[in-house]
Amino acid sequence: MTQPAFDETIHAPIRLRICAMLAAVESAEFSVVRDSIGISDSVLSKHAKVLQTAGYLDLAKARRTTWLSLTASGRAALAGHLAELRRIAALAELTGPTGPTGLTGPEG
């Protein structure tokens, strides 16, 4: 069972999408990641660099293409971050807009 753990590096929306995409495959070509997420080359390069520096992403050059893959620590960090997001979302559903008991507090 993955322990929920908020990860500041992964949480940025574009980086979360990059990680979510790469978690679903072994590796993916740069242009496929770019098109699937709908961002430009430069934006993907910038966020890939941040993830690579954090040790979450591997970049492999093969001829004229670049392949991206999540590292083991990247997968672990993503699993922890997603578990934390699910925990927060579930907590909100449990308590609802009126609090854990469903009461709105004393009237009057």
Add this chain to the structure above:
Amino acid sequence: MESESARLALEGVAEVRARVADRLVSPWWYHYGLAAAILLAYVSISFRFASYGVPFLAVAAAGLMMALKRVTGIAPRAPRATPAVVAWSLVAMALTAGAMALEWGGGVKGAVAVAGVAVAAIAVVAGRRSDRALRGELRDGHDPAGL
């Protein structure tokens, strides 16, 4: 962190996973190519040229995977061992063992080659089921690794 932004982030993740699932469709030639290589390997065992047929299967499998990566831009994760895929694999192994016993123990010529036809067909069915299971996992968010 607010629950609303957590929910939106999870929705974004689900959307990306659905897009990847749409892309994870093996071209028709992938499973059929693998099946043809398997059939050739079985025929080569049956007709005593296994020293060519079996290495060809290994080279063909690696070549097909490389071609798949090049065409789709995605290296898929390992095949999903769903109960149906495991069951089909066990049937293939039982057929192979039975055919080998028949050919080498009972002297029935070509038994392994005939089994190869069935195993090749199983490879196509199991490969497609495995693809479908992987796509379903991505769309439903039921990833065994919690991703």
